[in-house]
Amino acid sequence: MSGGFVSNINWVALTIFVLLFGLVSWLGFAAAKWRKGDLDQLHEWGLGGRRFGTVITWFLLGGDVYTAYTFIAIPALAFGQGAIAFFAVPYTVIIYPIMFLAFRRLWYVCHKHGYITSGDFVRGRFGNRWLALAITVTGIVATMPYIALQLVGIQVVLGALGIQGSGLAADLPLIIAFVVLAAFTYSSGLRAPASIAVVKDILIYFTALVAIVVIPMQLGGFGKIFASVPAQKLLLAVPGPNTTGAYTGYATLAFGSALALFLYPHSLTGILSASSGRVIRRNAAMLPGYTFMLGLLALFGFFAIAAGVDKLPEFAGGFAAFKNNFAVPALLLHSFPSWFVGVAFAAIGIGALVPAAIMSIAAANLYTRNIHREFINKNPTDKQESTIAKLVSLIVKAGALVFILFVPTQYAVQLQLLGGIWIIQTLPAVLIGAYTRWFNSWALLVGWAVGTYAGTAMAYSINLTNTFPLKVGGYTFPGYTAVYTVLLNLLVALVLTPVFNAMGTKEKVDATAPSDYLPTD
């Protein structure tokens, strides 16, 4: 079907989708006036003035961490590969102890010193602008494909609404959505995704809770659903002799993803916008509400298997275009009346806007603070700084849009996978740096380079899949590449720290004091 519009547009669903999209767009612009601050200051535009309380932070981080792409991709993984997809649940369980302990410390030190990015923190802690640059570039490069994948989420639901094919007519809705997103991010900053996240989450919870009750009733109960799932997909394969098999694959995937998550610039932006350390601690106990919902959504992959949506002729085109990512949209179309489909798809589409906005803001903050201010204009006025950040947020989003329109989706998926391996290499400097200044900054830089190189090479050696079969003395430990390479990175930094110190490389003074990492009152 070449050259444009495909028929079968679901008008009722499309109308509801457009109305809800219009509502949140209005909200995005109106958000500029919410808890009004001077948007010519970077911390007002890029961190919402650090004023978000417990509830708004809950919605904001929920929209930030549990993205539209997740809602499409995790059920798609369950649909295609079964039990392994459930790693998303332990992953999003163990992120919260990490947030509770380590990221609360980072919140305090960043609040005290006015740091806006991880690059700011590393610059202050280690005084090494090149290490800070490495952290910054890693953050930006890892974020870009993540933004592109959010667009894939919108593309899939637009396709399911009947807007498929190629050419400008088919791409136009996506372009419009992104222009609107870019405009309200530019004008309102972080306040826009924070306010939109509230609407999006109400829609998502409504959709998930209705669907988890109604679809199993239609399919004859959970027993019948799981009976239709092939045995090899139902559970993890029990490891054979001389290997830890799927068990270490599953556990390291969850562990590595959890370590990486809050190192992503957009997660840190969400955390730093909180109004106090107590807000972070509280949210560590409240955010698992989203994890539970993500687990329910993962089960939708099995519902789709039981409903046999991939064998229905009306969805053949969708599966051909979007592969397994079409499983959830097809399931919703198959199970619900058009108006409900409209609400559900709007939830997914809007669910893409929130993280895409935060990611572009986070990337813009990084560029402005740690590249422009560090290397180009050392003394910008507040106004200059915020203007640069706003412009960069536009460039970042335009880049993601061009990427998705002209490059096969598969590349965005692969780059995002590499992005996880790259971002975890910032762990020794950022996460461990929140506890100790023991490491030599040059040793950290070499460790980062070794980890990044080794991670990229290992990922290519296994054709850009996740688990690397590490062989030690006739025993095989399949595990997430990111975990193995960050250990290598740490080892290098550990060994080289005394070496560099003995060579007498000049280390700058730590701009932070131990008490900066703790509550002040």
Next chain:
Amino acid sequence: MNTSDKKRGGWSWWYLLFVVQFVVALYPPFFNKAEPTLIGIPFFYWFQLAWVFGSAILTAIVYYATKD
């Protein structure tokens, strides 16, 4: 240093509850089985979903037991 200073941001034994969360969530032999099912859902799935709540409760306990 009095005890309240120690609690504040420093180590607390309550943090061991976090270790429990990690161990249970990351040890698949615990839960990689179909039986017992719960309303037709295999153990693998309902246990991990239930552990989301278990972990949230443990985190809430740490929240109330430790100072900011």
